[in-house]
Amino acid sequence: MRRMHRSVTNIFLLNVAVSDILITVLNIPFNLVRVLSEEWPFGSLMCSVIPFIQVAAVYSASWTMVCIAVDRLIVTVYPLRPRMPIHTGIALVILVWTFSILGALPYALIHQTVTAISFTTSIRCIAIFPPPEVTYRRYLSLITFLFQFCIPLSITGICYGKISQKLWFSHNFFSVNTGLLNGGFLSVQNAGLIIRNRQRSIKMLILVVVVFATCWLPISVYHLRRDFEDLNGPTSHSIFLFLLLHWTAMSSTCYSPFIYCCWNSCYRSQARIIYGFLCFCLPKTSAKELRQQVTIRGLVVRFRGNTRDTAGSDELGNPSQNGMKSFNWDSVVGTREMLSFHEGHRTYRTA
Structure with a gap:
């Protein structure tokens, strides 16, 4: 990582990217096999690991966005406070992953391989809850929905709401920096340009959160509704609907790079260098x-x-x-x- 890019925000964004990669590489293909195939060919260990990684990665992404929002809130609303040091950002990432692992651990424990006997004998990977099964299923579904989706996105929304109020609606945003203006170093035009650049970066981060929430809300509501309805009812599970919502949720991993390239010129320059080595048709940045x-x-x-x-x-x-x-x-x-x-x-x- 280049020295100029070693910031706490970039550490958090890197962690979100790692979560997206885990979801893309380890979850999408295995989950398609689990849903569409009558046979689970990957063994009992992978049956427990794959759901665990998926839940942990989503936990990590959502709570890392909380860290980004809180960091931006401190920087924007309290500009004279010391910036968050790099080691604090790394410690927060470790804390986020620790919480994510604990939150995803039940999914590793309940998923097991079983032998299904119908016309043929097959090995399947399913979730087996301890008795009372319905109660445990509903508790786990509700807790996951709250701590993986509702609570982190609510905190993130509150933070960006306060940031937006400060950047767009506050007339004395530079009141804490009046010394800079009076000192002759910062013109009013330049001050306005700095505000606009900050507004642009906040818009980019808000867009990332909105895309994440839009992609994951349908599948989260689907799981919650299915677990609180009659599990034996005719509408308790639809393979087509599940695949559609699951694909929508997984697609969230591919949107962030395009958002960063469109909104962040530094990210765009680095991407041109990296992909320039892979594709000679792209213009290279020296x-x-x-x-x-x-x-x-x-x-x-x-x-x-x-x-x-x-x-x-x-x-x-x-x-x-x-x-x-x-x-x-x-x-x-x-x-x-x-x-x-x-x-x-x-x-x-x-x-």
Whole structure:
């Protein structure tokens, strides 16, 4: 991971990506076999492991989104507080996975292989609950629905609601940073641009959460309704409906990369480098182009690729002073801006 990208938010996003990969690689093909086939050919161990990993991965993704929302809330609403250190973010990821494993452990214990005898003898992977079976099934389904879906998404929604109120509806968002404005380093135009960049990053994160919730809500409600209805009734289970809802839930793993590429230019640049090695038809981004950016206490500043020292106008259309390099605020990932910094013998400022 590049040094400029070692932020707590990116650690959390990486953890969400790991959860998506686990769901994609280990759950989709095995679950299709379990539902469509009359035979479970993968043994008793995989019968317990596959449901366990699926539940744990969804737990991890939903609670990691909570961590992202809380981190963004602290950064936006309390900008003068110290940023969350990297080791704290790693500790939170470990805590999230510990909770996810505990929440998914019952699914590993109840799934077993059984021998089904009808016209032929076959081995199947099913969930076997201890007596009273209906009560345990309903308790587990309700607890999973609450802690895997409702509670984390409610916390996430509250956090992003407060962030949106601060970014879009607060007229004194920069009141805590009036010293920066009065100090002459930050113009009103640049301040507005920083706000817009933060709004863009928050929109991206909100979109990720909305897509996740939209994909997983139908299958969650389906499981909850099935377990609380008469299990022997004619509508208790439909293979076609289950496959449709299951496919919708699994499809959530493929949307996030497209969202990041569309909304985050740094992610897009890195993706072009990675996929450029795999596909020669894609335009490649050079390492020199990526070096045209710096990170100052969480603030990413990307220099114009075609601009060196200039006495013309900057990215905002303002005249550059004293031959200073012009640049734009491409991606703002923090709120503790240092608006004057040094690179060798040069000094860069925003005005």
